[in-house]
Amino acid sequence: MQLLLVYFIWWSVFQHQQEVFGYTTASIVTYILVAALLRAVVLGTRVTDLIDKINSGDVANFLVKPIGFIRFYVTREVADKLFNIIFFIAEVSLLIFLLKPPLIIQTEFANLLLFSLAIAGGLIINFCLNFIISLTAFWVENSWGPIFLMSILLESLGGGLFPIDILPKALFNILMLTPFPYLIYFPAKLYLGGMSFSEIAFGFSVIFIWGVILIFLTKAVLHAGFRHFSAVGN
Amino acid sequence: MDPVISVNNLKKYYQVHKKEPGLWGGVKSFLNRKYLDVKAVDGISFKINEGELVGFIGPNGAGKTTTLKVLSGLLYPTSGNLSVWGREPFKREKQFQTQISLIMGQKNQLWWDLPAMDTFILNKEIYEVGKQQFEDTLSKLSKMLEVGDILNTPVRKLSLGQRMKCELISALLHSPKVLFLDEPTIGLDVVAQQNMRDFIKEYNQEFKATIILTSHYMADVKELCKRIIIIDKGVIVYDGLLEKIIEKFSPVKVLKVDFEKEIKPEKLKEIGKVEKFSKNFAQISIEKDKISEKTAKLLSEFAVADLTIEDPAIEDIVREIFETRQ
Numbered sequence: 001m002q003l004l005l006v007y008f009i010w011w012s013v014f015q016h017q018q019e020v021f022g023y024t025t026a027s028i029v030t031y032i033l034v035a036a037l038l039r040a041v042v043l044g045t046r047v048t049d050l051i052d053k054i055n056s057g058d059v060a061n062f063l064v065k066p067i068g069f070i071r072f073y074v075t076r077e078v079a080d081k082l083f084n085i086i087f088f089i090a091e092v093s094l095l096i097f098l099l100k101p102p103l104i105i106q107t108e109f110a111n112l113l114l115f116s117l118a119i120a121g122g123l124i125i126n127f128c129l130n131f132i133i134s135l136t137a138f139w140v141e142n143s144w145g146p147i148f149l150m151s152i153l154l155e156s157l158g159g160g161l162f163p164i165d166i167l168p169k170a171l172f173n174i175l176m177l178t179p180f181p182y183l184i185y186f187p188a189k190l191y192l193g194g195m196s197f198s199e200i201a202f203g204f205s206v207i208f209i210w211g212v213i214l215i216f217l218t219k220a221v222l223h224a225g226f227r228h229f230s231a232v233g234n
Numbered sequence: 235m236d237p238v239i240s241v242n243n244l245k246k247y248y249q250v251h252k253k254e255p256g257l258w259g260g261v262k263s264f265l266n267r268k269y270l271d272v273k274a275v276d277g278i279s280f281k282i283n284e285g286e287l288v289g290f291i292g293p294n295g296a297g298k299t300t301t302l303k304v305l306s307g308l309l310y311p312t313s314g315n316l317s318v319w320g321r322e323p324f325k326r327e328k329q330f331q332t333q334i335s336l337i338m339g340q341k342n343q344l345w346w347d348l349p350a351m352d353t354f355i356l357n358k359e360i361y362e363v364g365k366q367q368f369e370d371t372l373s374k375l376s377k378m379l380e381v382g383d384i385l386n387t388p389v390r391k392l393s394l395g396q397r398m399k400c401e402l403i404s405a406l407l408h409s410p411k412v413l414f415l416d417e418p419t420i421g422l423d424v425v426a427q428q429n430m431r432d433f434i435k436e437y438n439q440e441f442k443a444t445i446i447l448t449s450h451y452m453a454d455v456k457e458l459c460k461r462i463i464i465i466d467k468g469v470i471v472y473d474g475l476l477e478k479i480i481e482k483f484s485p486v487k488v489l490k491v492d493f494e495k496e497i498k499p500e501k502l503k504e505i506g507k508v509e510k511f512s513k514n515f516a517q518i519s520i521e522k523d524k525i526s527e528k529t530a531k532l533l534s535e536f537a538v539a540d541l542t543i544e545d546p547a548i549e550d551i552v553r554e555i556f557e558t559r560q
Contacts, residue, residue, distance in 0.1 A: 061343045063308050065360055066331040227310045 003036045003095065006161060021166040026102040027192055031163050033092060033103070034188040039160050040088035042122040042183045046080050047073055047130045048147050054137035059229075069222065070131075077127060104192060111193045114200065118187035121207035125179045126154070128214035135218075138225035159185025176203070179210040236320070237281035238412060238444045239305065244314035246275040246300050274300040276468035277314070282446065284411075287438045289459030289476070290448040293556050297468040298448040299338075302414045305446070306336040318412060332361055335410040339417035342389075342401060349386045350400035354407055361408035368407065375403045378433055395426035402433070413437075413445040419454055431457050452549045464552065466559055480545045483555055486519040489529065492540040505532050514539075519546065 010032060014025045023031070050073070053059040062069065096103070106112060133150060137143040155161060157180040164185050165172055175181055186203050189195055195203075250270050253263040275297040282288055290298045303309045305316065307323035307330065316323065321330040344353045358368045376382050379399045384392060389400065398418070406413075415434065419427040435458055438445050449455055455462055456476065464472040464479075472479060489506065493514040502508050505528050506520035520528045525543065532538065 057341075060303075060308050060341075063326065064306050064331065064334070064336045065357075066328040067360055229309065 003032070003091070006032055006036075007095075007099070007101075021163075023163065023166075026104050028163075029101045030104040030192060031188050033095075033101075034191050035160055035184050036092065037088055038119065038122070038184045038187055039155075040084040041081055042119060042126050042187075043151075043154055043158070043160070044080075044084060045077060045126060045130045047077060047127065048134050048144075050131070050134040051137040051143045051147070054134075054225075054229075055141070063226070063229075070218070073131065074127070081123075106191050106193060108193060111190060115187055115190045118182065118190050118203070118207065121204070121211060122183040122187060124211050125207070125214060126183055128211075128218045129154075129179065131218050132214070132221050135221045135225045138228050154180055154183055157181065158183040159188065163189070165189075177206065179206075179214070182207050182210070238284045238286075239280075239282040239318050239446070240316065241281070241301075241305070242279050242315040243277050244275055244279070244301070244304065244316055245273070245277050245312045246297075246304055246309060247312045248272045248274055273468045275304070278465065278468070278470050280463060280470065280473055282444060284444055285438070285442045286461065287434070287445045287447065287459050289455035289462040290446055290465065291450075291452070291455055291462060291552065292448075292465040292471075296465045298465055299416050301465070302336065302416050302446065302448065306334055306414050307331070308336070332408055333410055334412045334414065335405040335408070336414045337401060337405045337416065337418060339398065339415075339420040342397065344389045344397065344400055344404060346390050347388055349388055350392075350404065351385045353389075353400075353404050354385075357404055357407050363408050367409075371407055371409060372403065375406060378436055379403065379429070395422055395429075398422060398426070398430065402430075406437070409441065411441075411443055413443050415445060415447045417449055418447065419449060419451055427451070427454070434458055452552065456548060464555065466556055471555060471559070476548070479548065479551060484546050484551050485521055486546060487522055487525050488544045488546050489518045489520055489525075489532070490542045490544065491516050491518065491532065491536075491538055494537040494539045497536060501535075 007029070010028050013020055014028065018024065020028070050059070053062075062072070095101075106115070129150060130147070133143060133146050136146065157164065157175055157178070159181055164175055164181055167175070182203065186207075190200070248271070250272055251263065252268045252270055253259055274295075278297075278301065290301070292298050300309065304311050305318060305323055307326045310324050319330065319333050321327055323330060323334075344350055345356075354368075354372065357363075363371070376385070379402065381396070381399050381403070384396050385400070389397060392400065402418075418434065419430050422430060431454060434445065434447065437443060438458075447454065447458060460475060462472070462474070462476050462479070463470055472482070474482075486507075488509075493516070496513050499508055499511045499516070502511070502516055502518060506518040506524075508516055508518050510517040529541070529543070533541075
């Protein structure tokens with residue numbers, strides 16, 4: 001539904017123009033479809049149900065058992081993503097079949113490799129961000145607010161609705177230092193190709209640094225959370 | 235032999251914030267939050283040997299469950315040392331976690347929509363129990379608990395008693411050496427309570443398991459535990475044999491008398507403290523060292539049809555301990 005909406009907005013923009021913000025009809029349509037794929041694969045997480053588990057005290061059931069806490073959630077996340085991808089393929093096949101839009105099919109191996117690498121980085125960042133915020137439930141009574149706020153940030157600043165390089169240059173440069181654009185915008189751009197080597201190198205460096213910081217933070221917060229845990233509700 | 239569980243000066247404090255009622259109270263507590271330390275467990279020490287079955291009793295909020303949670307590695311102690319099977323619970327090492335089981339009567343671990351069997355298989359994988367061992371333990375436990383045909387019914391369709399049995403099986407499939415049972419008989423009817431007690435006793439003997447049991451029902455403790463630990467307001471009030479508690483805490487004996495005819499209760503006051511009285515029956519508590527003197531006096535002054543001298547009921551002693559500590 002959201003995919004259709006975004007698709008038709010851009011469709012009407014391109015009714016009278018061949019090129020907008022340096023994007024052609026084919027490249028913007030491809031961007032939108034790839035972004036939708038990335039939303040299904042990268043965004044969207046079920047880690048957040050940890051919040052309810054912590055609030056109700058059910059998380060205790062886990063803590064007494066020999067289960068790797070992070071490993072459990074990573075495994076479930078992967079299963080969930082596979083599920084999402086199946087639905088995505090069905091949805092997009094239907095769309096392509098009905099609307100027959102112009103598309104760019106990337107065949108360059110290097111681009112596809114970089115695209116996959118960026119997705120892997122995005123997955124780690126998204127998982128850690130959601131996990132850390134969910135873990136705050138150990139301290140505060142309601143963590144859904146921050147989760148909601150972050151999902152909006154990820155959607156908009158991450159490039160789910162539009163490619164963020166159409167924003168003013170200064171804002172764009174600042175955004176590229178945050179983790180958000182690396183979930184959708186950056187991999188989608190890699191798929192389209194045409195980025196310079198320095199842009200790509202810069203992007204992966206930022207992913208790497210954020211990845212390290214967030215993984216470290218996740219472990220630290222988890223550890224602190226266990227210490228603070230009071231196993232409420234008997 | 236080293237004790238299986240050893241606890242030394244364990245403390246667990248919770249921080250709770252206070253809020254005055256109402257919206258304005260909410261704003262005030264948001265701007266200037268006041269915290270209160272709740273001393274759930276305040277410096278307790280004890281040792282438990284292998285194969286012991288110890289009863290943990292105390293009123294609501296005494297710190298029983300908190301102690302069990304700290305012992306099973308759920309909670310981080312505020313201070314103090316503890317070891318269970320030579321390991322610190324809070325580190326939650328695999329070698330520790332596969333040795334213990336925490337069973338809470340008010341909390342279920344079974345998958346609500348699936349038959350209990352599915353949870354069992356999941357637990358088999360989590361605890362890495364071999365196929366043969368799994369089947370042996372399962373058939374042994376099902377026989378002891380007389381389940382069998384309910385294992386393939388979705389848990390939501392089971393009665394509370396049946397569910398508790400399945401809970402027990404799922405918590406015991408990995409043959410834990412140490413068991414923490416928190417109110418295992420809560421909410422069960424008398425028959426189911428008795429079944430549960432029989433099972434706990436049998437399990438303790440058959441598997442040489444070390445068990446700590448908390449309960450509100452003195453009947454549970456009386457039947458199962460030789461040793462009890464009484465805890466109140468986070469400190470241990472008594473730790474020792476169940477039968478010794480009478481000696482220690484109760485300086486009185488209870489005299490139950492049937493009289494041949496109706497008498498006036500006022501006259502009994504010289505004998506001792508009248509606790510119950512009805513027409514021609516009286517229950518009188520008398521200090522131990524005066525028991526023969528007072529009984530003689532009673533026999534000489536009244537026409538007595540029947541008379542027994544008993545120790546006070548453990549329930550009464552425990553209640554008195556808690557009440558005098560208020």
